[in-house]
Amino acid sequence: MSSPASNLRIDSDRLWSTLTETAAFGATAKGGLCRLALSEEDAQVRRWFVAACEAAGCTVRADELGSLYARREGTDPTLAPIAIGSHLDTQPTGGRFDGILGVLAGLELIRTLNDAGLVTRHPIEIVDWTNEEGARFAPAMLASGVFAGAFDADYARTRTDRDGVSFADALNAIGFAGPAPARGAPPAAYFELHIEQGPVLEDAGVEIGVVTGVQGVRWLDVTVSGQACHAGTTPMALRRDPLQGAARLAAVVDTIGRSEPGVSLSTVGVFEAFPGSRNTVPETVRMTVDLRHPGPGGLDRLEGALRVNAAAIASDLGLDIDIAEVWTSPPVVFDPACVGAVHQTVARLGFTHQDIISGAGHDAVYVSRVAPAAMIFTPCEGGISHNEAENMTPAQAAAGADVLLHAVLAFDALS
Ligand SMILES: [Zn+2]
Secondary structure (H helix, E strand, C coil): CCCCCCCCCCCHHHHHHHHHHHCCCCECCCCCECCCCCCHHHHHHHHHHHHHHHHCCCEEEEECCCCEEEEECCCCCCCCCEEEEECCCCCCCECCCCCHHHHHHHHHHHHHHHHHCCCCCCCEEEEECCCCCCCCCCCCCHHHHHHCCCCCHHHHHCCECCCCCEHHHHHHHHCCCCCECCCCCCCCEEEEEEECCCCHHHHHCCCEEEEEEECEEEEEEEEEECCCEECCCCCHHHCCCHHHHHHHHHHHHHHHHCCCCCCCEEEEEEEEEECCCCCEECCEEEEEEEEEECCCCHHHHHHHHHHHHHHHHHHHHCCEEEEEEEEEECCEECCHHHHHHHHHHHHHHCCCEEEEEECCCCHHHHHCCCCCEEEEEECCHHHCCCCCCCCCCHHHHHHHHHHHHHHHHHHHHHC
Protein backbone atom coordinates (compact mmCIF):
# COMPACT_ATOMS: atom_id res chain seq x y z
CA MET A 1 0.00 0.00 0.00
CA SER A 2 1.35 3.37 -0.90
CA SER A 3 -0.41 6.63 -0.32
CA PRO A 4 0.67 10.09 0.80
CA ALA A 5 0.08 8.87 4.34
CA SER A 6 2.13 5.68 4.26
CA ASN A 7 5.43 7.32 5.22
CA LEU A 8 3.85 9.47 7.90
CA ARG A 9 5.39 9.18 11.37
CA ILE A 10 4.40 10.78 14.64
CA ASP A 11 6.81 13.26 16.26
CA SER A 12 8.58 11.20 18.90
CA ASP A 13 10.08 14.21 20.71
CA ARG A 14 6.75 16.01 20.85
CA LEU A 15 4.96 12.90 22.20
CA TRP A 16 7.64 12.45 24.85
CA SER A 17 7.49 16.09 25.89
CA THR A 18 3.70 15.86 26.39
CA LEU A 19 4.25 12.76 28.55
CA THR A 20 6.86 14.65 30.55
CA GLU A 21 4.90 17.87 30.80
CA THR A 22 1.68 16.24 32.03
CA ALA A 23 3.63 14.12 34.55
CA ALA A 24 3.88 17.32 36.62
CA PHE A 25 0.18 16.94 37.52
CA GLY A 26 0.18 14.70 40.59
CA ALA A 27 3.94 14.06 40.51
CA THR A 28 5.27 12.05 43.47
CA ALA A 29 8.69 12.31 45.11
CA LYS A 30 9.67 8.89 43.72
CA GLY A 31 9.04 9.94 40.11
CA GLY A 32 5.58 8.46 39.75
CA LEU A 33 2.07 9.90 39.82
CA CYS A 34 -0.78 10.13 42.29
CA ARG A 35 -3.67 11.32 40.14
CA LEU A 36 -6.77 9.74 41.57
CA ALA A 37 -9.95 10.01 39.52
CA LEU A 38 -11.78 13.36 39.92
CA SER A 39 -9.11 14.75 42.28
CA GLU A 40 -7.63 18.24 41.89
CA GLU A 41 -4.63 16.65 40.12
CA ASP A 42 -7.01 14.93 37.70
CA ALA A 43 -8.66 18.32 37.10
CA GLN A 44 -5.25 19.86 36.33
CA VAL A 45 -4.37 17.29 33.67
CA ARG A 46 -7.91 17.53 32.25
CA ARG A 47 -7.57 21.30 31.83
CA TRP A 48 -4.21 20.76 30.12
CA PHE A 49 -5.71 18.10 27.84
CA VAL A 50 -8.73 20.20 26.85
CA ALA A 51 -6.53 23.21 26.03
CA ALA A 52 -4.09 21.10 24.00
CA CYS A 53 -6.87 19.41 22.02
CA GLU A 54 -8.60 22.74 21.32
CA ALA A 55 -5.28 24.20 20.19
CA ALA A 56 -5.05 21.24 17.80
CA GLY A 57 -8.42 22.22 16.32
CA CYS A 58 -10.62 19.72 18.15
CA THR A 59 -13.92 20.42 19.81
CA VAL A 60 -14.00 18.89 23.29
CA ARG A 61 -17.09 17.78 25.17
CA ALA A 62 -17.60 16.08 28.52
CA ASP A 63 -20.32 13.54 29.19
CA GLU A 64 -22.35 13.38 32.41
CA LEU A 65 -19.63 11.27 34.10
CA GLY A 66 -16.84 13.61 33.04
CA SER A 67 -15.34 11.46 30.29
CA LEU A 68 -13.78 13.81 27.74
CA TYR A 69 -14.15 13.44 23.96
CA ALA A 70 -11.90 15.54 21.71
CA ARG A 71 -13.28 15.44 18.18
CA ARG A 72 -11.58 16.14 14.86
CA GLU A 73 -14.09 16.15 12.01
CA GLY A 74 -13.68 13.88 8.97
CA THR A 75 -14.68 14.38 5.34
CA ASP A 76 -17.83 12.23 5.57
CA PRO A 77 -20.29 13.62 8.13
CA THR A 78 -22.47 10.50 7.87
CA LEU A 79 -19.79 8.28 9.45
CA ALA A 80 -19.48 7.48 13.16
CA PRO A 81 -16.11 8.44 14.63
CA ILE A 82 -13.09 6.22 15.06
CA ALA A 83 -12.45 6.51 18.79
CA ILE A 84 -9.02 6.33 20.43
CA GLY A 85 -9.03 6.20 24.19
CA SER A 86 -7.57 5.31 27.55
CA HIS A 87 -7.35 7.12 30.88
CA LEU A 88 -5.49 9.97 32.59
CA ASP A 89 -6.22 8.84 36.17
CA THR A 90 -3.66 6.76 38.07
CA GLN A 91 -3.19 4.50 41.06
CA PRO A 92 -2.20 6.24 44.35
CA THR A 93 1.40 5.23 43.72
CA GLY A 94 1.07 4.92 39.96
CA GLY A 95 3.36 5.41 37.02
CA ARG A 96 3.63 7.98 34.24
CA PHE A 97 2.45 5.80 31.35
CA ASP A 98 -0.43 3.50 32.40
CA GLY A 99 -3.40 4.92 30.49
CA ILE A 100 -1.73 8.25 29.85
CA LEU A 101 0.22 6.94 26.86
CA GLY A 102 -3.00 5.90 25.11
CA VAL A 103 -4.65 9.32 25.52
CA LEU A 104 -1.61 11.45 24.68
CA ALA A 105 -0.74 9.25 21.68
CA GLY A 106 -4.21 10.15 20.41
CA LEU A 107 -3.39 13.84 20.74
CA GLU A 108 -0.06 13.26 18.98
CA LEU A 109 -1.90 11.44 16.17
CA ILE A 110 -4.13 14.48 15.62
CA ARG A 111 -1.19 16.88 15.68
CA THR A 112 0.57 14.65 13.12
CA LEU A 113 -2.46 14.62 10.81
CA ASN A 114 -2.72 18.40 11.18
CA ASP A 115 0.94 18.89 10.21
CA ALA A 116 0.50 16.63 7.18
CA GLY A 117 -2.74 18.33 6.14
CA LEU A 118 -4.53 14.97 6.12
CA VAL A 119 -8.21 14.57 6.91
CA THR A 120 -9.67 11.13 7.53
CA ARG A 121 -13.09 10.07 6.21
CA HIS A 122 -14.33 9.27 9.70
CA PRO A 123 -14.25 11.84 12.46
CA ILE A 124 -11.64 10.96 15.09
CA GLU A 125 -12.42 11.23 18.80
CA ILE A 126 -9.81 10.98 21.56
CA VAL A 127 -11.43 9.77 24.79
CA ASP A 128 -10.24 10.18 28.39
CA TRP A 129 -12.43 7.72 30.32
CA THR A 130 -13.21 8.77 33.90
CA ASN A 131 -12.14 6.46 36.75
CA GLU A 132 -10.51 3.63 34.84
CA GLU A 133 -8.29 2.62 37.72
CA GLY A 134 -10.99 2.02 40.32
CA ALA A 135 -8.46 3.11 42.94
CA ARG A 136 -10.69 5.91 44.26
CA PHE A 137 -14.14 4.66 43.20
CA ALA A 138 -14.67 0.90 42.78
CA PRO A 139 -15.26 -0.77 40.41
CA ALA A 140 -12.58 -0.08 37.82
CA MET A 141 -13.41 1.00 34.25
CA LEU A 142 -16.52 2.68 35.59
CA ALA A 143 -17.27 5.29 32.89
CA SER A 144 -16.41 3.03 29.95
CA GLY A 145 -18.64 0.43 31.62
CA VAL A 146 -21.52 2.90 31.63
CA PHE A 147 -20.72 3.84 28.01
CA ALA A 148 -21.14 0.18 27.06
CA GLY A 149 -24.25 -0.40 29.17
CA ALA A 150 -22.61 -2.61 31.81
CA PHE A 151 -23.70 -0.17 34.58
CA ASP A 152 -26.09 2.76 34.59
CA ALA A 153 -24.95 6.32 35.20
CA ASP A 154 -26.65 6.58 38.60
CA TYR A 155 -24.76 3.54 39.80
CA ALA A 156 -21.52 5.34 38.85
CA ARG A 157 -22.59 8.62 40.46
CA THR A 158 -23.37 6.95 43.80
CA ARG A 159 -20.03 5.15 44.20
CA THR A 160 -18.16 6.56 47.19
CA ASP A 161 -14.47 6.82 48.02
CA ARG A 162 -12.83 5.88 51.34
CA ASP A 163 -13.79 9.25 52.85
CA GLY A 164 -17.43 8.84 51.89
CA VAL A 165 -17.27 11.35 49.02
CA SER A 166 -19.53 10.32 46.16
CA PHE A 167 -18.45 10.19 42.54
CA ALA A 168 -21.13 12.82 41.78
CA ASP A 169 -19.85 15.25 44.42
CA ALA A 170 -16.23 14.76 43.36
CA LEU A 171 -17.17 15.36 39.73
CA ASN A 172 -19.11 18.52 40.59
CA ALA A 173 -16.22 19.78 42.69
CA ILE A 174 -13.87 19.74 39.69
CA GLY A 175 -16.52 21.02 37.28
CA PHE A 176 -16.18 18.44 34.54
CA ALA A 177 -19.74 17.10 34.29
CA GLY A 178 -21.15 17.63 30.80
CA PRO A 179 -24.69 17.39 29.47
CA ALA A 180 -24.25 14.37 27.18
CA PRO A 181 -25.37 10.93 28.37
CA ALA A 182 -22.48 8.66 29.37
CA ARG A 183 -24.09 5.85 27.41
CA GLY A 184 -23.07 7.30 24.07
CA ALA A 185 -23.51 6.33 20.45
CA PRO A 186 -21.08 3.54 19.50
CA PRO A 187 -18.05 4.61 17.48
CA ALA A 188 -17.22 2.96 14.14
CA ALA A 189 -14.17 1.45 15.82
CA TYR A 190 -12.14 1.84 19.02
CA PHE A 191 -8.36 1.58 19.34
CA GLU A 192 -6.48 1.67 22.65
CA LEU A 193 -2.70 1.88 22.98
CA HIS A 194 -1.39 0.82 26.40
CA ILE A 195 1.80 -0.34 28.06
CA GLU A 196 1.75 -4.12 28.53
CA GLN A 197 2.07 -3.88 32.36
CA GLY A 198 3.78 -7.29 32.29
CA PRO A 199 7.13 -8.73 31.18
CA VAL A 200 6.18 -10.84 28.13
CA LEU A 201 7.08 -8.43 25.31
CA GLU A 202 10.31 -7.26 26.94
CA ASP A 203 11.34 -10.88 27.56
CA ALA A 204 10.65 -11.75 23.94
CA GLY A 205 12.49 -8.64 22.75
CA VAL A 206 9.63 -7.48 20.53
CA GLU A 207 8.51 -3.90 19.97
CA ILE A 208 4.74 -4.30 19.67
CA GLY A 209 2.11 -6.63 21.08
CA VAL A 210 -0.94 -7.14 18.89
CA VAL A 211 -3.62 -7.68 21.51
CA THR A 212 -6.10 -10.28 20.29
CA GLY A 213 -8.22 -10.35 23.43
CA VAL A 214 -8.41 -10.02 27.17
CA GLN A 215 -8.44 -13.01 29.47
CA GLY A 216 -11.50 -13.80 31.56
CA VAL A 217 -11.44 -13.42 35.34
CA ARG A 218 -13.48 -15.13 38.03
CA TRP A 219 -13.33 -14.36 41.75
CA LEU A 220 -14.46 -16.99 44.24
CA ASP A 221 -14.88 -16.83 48.02
CA VAL A 222 -14.14 -20.19 49.66
CA THR A 223 -15.23 -20.97 53.22
CA VAL A 224 -13.97 -24.18 54.81
CA SER A 225 -15.80 -25.12 58.02
CA GLY A 226 -14.77 -27.70 60.62
CA GLN A 227 -14.83 -27.76 64.38
CA ALA A 228 -12.80 -25.64 66.77
CA CYS A 229 -11.17 -27.62 69.56
CA HIS A 230 -8.32 -27.59 72.08
CA ALA A 231 -4.89 -28.05 70.51
CA GLY A 232 -3.59 -29.94 73.55
CA THR A 233 -6.44 -32.32 74.31
CA THR A 234 -7.97 -33.37 71.00
CA PRO A 235 -6.39 -36.44 69.40
CA MET A 236 -5.44 -35.95 65.76
CA ALA A 237 -7.78 -38.71 64.61
CA LEU A 238 -10.78 -36.90 66.09
CA ARG A 239 -10.17 -33.50 64.56
CA ARG A 240 -12.10 -31.80 61.78
CA ASP A 241 -9.49 -29.17 61.02
CA PRO A 242 -10.59 -26.71 58.28
CA LEU A 243 -7.10 -25.28 57.91
CA GLN A 244 -5.72 -28.63 56.80
CA GLY A 245 -8.52 -28.86 54.23
CA ALA A 246 -7.95 -25.28 53.09
CA ALA A 247 -4.21 -25.90 52.78
CA ARG A 248 -4.87 -28.92 50.54
CA LEU A 249 -7.31 -26.87 48.51
CA ALA A 250 -4.79 -24.03 48.15
CA ALA A 251 -2.33 -26.53 46.71
CA VAL A 252 -5.05 -27.66 44.29
CA VAL A 253 -5.56 -24.03 43.21
CA ASP A 254 -1.89 -23.85 42.27
CA THR A 255 -2.10 -27.15 40.35
CA ILE A 256 -5.16 -25.94 38.45
CA GLY A 257 -3.32 -22.77 37.41
CA ARG A 258 -0.49 -24.88 36.01
CA SER A 259 -2.85 -27.20 34.10
CA GLU A 260 -2.64 -25.20 30.86
CA PRO A 261 0.85 -23.66 30.84
CA GLY A 262 0.95 -20.13 29.45
CA VAL A 263 -2.86 -20.04 29.41
CA SER A 264 -4.46 -20.65 32.82
CA LEU A 265 -3.64 -18.74 36.02
CA SER A 266 -4.95 -19.17 39.56
CA THR A 267 -4.14 -17.44 42.81
CA VAL A 268 -5.06 -17.60 46.48
CA GLY A 269 -4.68 -14.01 47.61
CA VAL A 270 -6.34 -14.08 51.03
CA PHE A 271 -6.12 -16.96 53.52
CA GLU A 272 -7.51 -16.38 57.02
CA ALA A 273 -8.17 -18.75 59.92
CA PHE A 274 -10.81 -18.02 62.57
CA PRO A 275 -10.82 -17.50 65.47
CA GLY A 276 -7.04 -17.28 64.95
CA SER A 277 -5.55 -18.58 68.17
CA ARG A 278 -2.32 -20.57 68.40
CA ASN A 279 -3.69 -23.24 70.73
CA THR A 280 -7.05 -23.73 69.06
CA VAL A 281 -7.84 -25.75 65.94
CA PRO A 282 -9.70 -23.20 63.77
CA GLU A 283 -13.45 -23.28 63.28
CA THR A 284 -13.38 -21.82 59.79
CA VAL A 285 -10.92 -20.76 57.12
CA ARG A 286 -11.75 -18.23 54.43
CA MET A 287 -9.73 -17.92 51.27
CA THR A 288 -10.12 -16.10 47.99
CA VAL A 289 -9.45 -17.66 44.60
CA ASP A 290 -8.71 -15.63 41.46
CA LEU A 291 -9.01 -17.66 38.23
CA ARG A 292 -7.90 -16.38 34.81
CA HIS A 293 -8.38 -17.94 31.37
CA PRO A 294 -8.62 -16.43 27.87
CA GLY A 295 -10.66 -19.14 26.14
CA PRO A 296 -14.37 -20.00 25.96
CA GLY A 297 -15.36 -22.29 28.82
CA GLY A 298 -11.91 -21.97 30.39
CA LEU A 299 -13.06 -20.36 33.63
CA ASP A 300 -15.81 -22.98 34.00
CA ARG A 301 -13.25 -25.78 33.52
CA LEU A 302 -10.95 -24.34 36.19
CA GLU A 303 -13.82 -23.81 38.62
CA GLY A 304 -15.15 -27.32 37.90
CA ALA A 305 -11.77 -28.86 38.74
CA LEU A 306 -11.66 -26.82 41.95
CA ARG A 307 -15.13 -28.02 43.00
CA VAL A 308 -14.40 -31.72 42.30
CA ASN A 309 -11.25 -31.50 44.43
CA ALA A 310 -13.02 -29.54 47.16
CA ALA A 311 -15.71 -32.20 47.43
CA ALA A 312 -13.07 -34.94 47.79
CA ILE A 313 -11.16 -32.99 50.46
CA ALA A 314 -14.37 -32.20 52.36
CA SER A 315 -15.39 -35.84 52.47
CA ASP A 316 -11.89 -37.02 53.36
CA LEU A 317 -11.54 -34.65 56.33
CA GLY A 318 -15.17 -34.34 57.43
CA LEU A 319 -15.41 -30.65 56.49
CA ASP A 320 -17.91 -28.40 54.74
CA ILE A 321 -16.51 -26.42 51.84
CA ASP A 322 -18.60 -23.63 50.35
CA ILE A 323 -17.50 -21.98 47.10
CA ALA A 324 -19.31 -18.76 46.14
CA GLU A 325 -18.83 -16.79 42.94
CA VAL A 326 -18.15 -13.09 43.63
CA TRP A 327 -17.51 -11.72 40.14
CA THR A 328 -16.84 -12.90 36.59
CA SER A 329 -15.51 -10.88 33.70
CA PRO A 330 -15.80 -13.11 30.63
CA PRO A 331 -12.91 -13.36 28.18
CA VAL A 332 -12.91 -10.81 25.38
CA VAL A 333 -11.97 -11.55 21.78
CA PHE A 334 -11.23 -8.34 19.89
CA ASP A 335 -12.74 -7.57 16.50
CA PRO A 336 -10.96 -9.36 13.60
CA ALA A 337 -11.08 -6.28 11.32
CA CYS A 338 -9.56 -4.00 13.97
CA VAL A 339 -6.95 -6.58 15.01
CA GLY A 340 -6.29 -7.10 11.28
CA ALA A 341 -5.65 -3.37 10.85
CA VAL A 342 -3.07 -3.55 13.66
CA HIS A 343 -1.45 -6.70 12.20
CA GLN A 344 -1.15 -5.17 8.73
CA THR A 345 0.29 -2.03 10.25
CA VAL A 346 3.03 -3.58 12.37
CA ALA A 347 4.11 -5.72 9.43
CA ARG A 348 4.19 -2.77 7.04
CA LEU A 349 6.03 -0.49 9.47
CA GLY A 350 8.58 -3.26 10.11
CA PHE A 351 8.17 -3.56 13.87
CA THR A 352 8.94 -6.85 15.58
CA HIS A 353 5.72 -8.08 17.12
CA GLN A 354 3.74 -10.93 18.57
CA ASP A 355 0.14 -11.64 19.41
CA ILE A 356 -0.70 -11.28 23.07
CA ILE A 357 -3.70 -11.68 25.36
CA SER A 358 -4.11 -8.87 27.90
CA GLY A 359 -3.78 -10.01 31.47
CA ALA A 360 -5.24 -6.79 32.88
CA GLY A 361 -8.61 -5.12 32.34
CA HIS A 362 -8.83 -2.00 30.17
CA ASP A 363 -11.53 0.38 28.95
CA ALA A 364 -11.43 -1.53 25.64
CA VAL A 365 -12.97 -4.53 27.44
CA TYR A 366 -16.24 -2.64 27.85
CA VAL A 367 -16.09 -0.60 24.64
CA SER A 368 -15.65 -3.87 22.69
CA ARG A 369 -19.19 -4.80 23.77
CA VAL A 370 -20.66 -2.01 21.64
CA ALA A 371 -18.07 -1.35 18.91
CA PRO A 372 -15.34 -3.17 16.98
CA ALA A 373 -12.21 -2.72 19.10
CA ALA A 374 -8.54 -3.65 19.35
CA MET A 375 -5.56 -2.83 21.53
CA ILE A 376 -1.87 -2.25 20.90
CA PHE A 377 0.70 -3.00 23.62
CA THR A 378 4.19 -1.62 24.00
CA PRO A 379 6.75 -3.14 26.39
CA CYS A 380 7.53 -1.32 29.63
CA GLU A 381 10.69 -1.62 31.69
CA GLY A 382 10.81 -4.89 33.61
CA GLY A 383 7.06 -5.25 33.04
CA ILE A 384 6.60 -3.06 36.13
CA SER A 385 3.31 -1.15 36.41
CA HIS A 386 0.97 0.21 39.10
CA ASN A 387 4.24 1.39 40.57
CA GLU A 388 6.03 4.75 40.65
CA ALA A 389 9.00 3.09 38.94
CA GLU A 390 6.92 2.35 35.80
CA ASN A 391 9.07 3.29 32.80
CA MET A 392 9.52 3.01 29.06
CA THR A 393 11.75 4.55 26.41
CA PRO A 394 10.77 7.37 24.01
CA ALA A 395 11.33 4.93 21.13
CA GLN A 396 8.89 2.42 22.65
CA ALA A 397 6.25 5.13 23.09
CA ALA A 398 6.78 6.37 19.53
CA ALA A 399 6.52 2.86 18.06
CA GLY A 400 3.19 2.36 19.77
CA ALA A 401 1.89 5.74 18.60
CA ASP A 402 2.99 5.08 15.01
CA VAL A 403 1.14 1.75 15.02
CA LEU A 404 -1.91 3.49 16.49
CA LEU A 405 -1.79 6.17 13.76
CA HIS A 406 -1.51 3.70 10.90
CA ALA A 407 -4.03 1.23 12.32
CA VAL A 408 -6.54 4.09 12.46
CA LEU A 409 -5.67 5.15 8.90
CA ALA A 410 -5.97 1.54 7.70
CA PHE A 411 -9.40 1.17 9.29
CA ASP A 412 -10.45 4.56 7.91
CA ALA A 413 -9.45 3.51 4.38
CA LEU A 414 -11.27 0.18 4.49
CA SER A 415 -14.50 0.68 6.37
ZN1 LIG B 1 -4.48 1.52 32.36
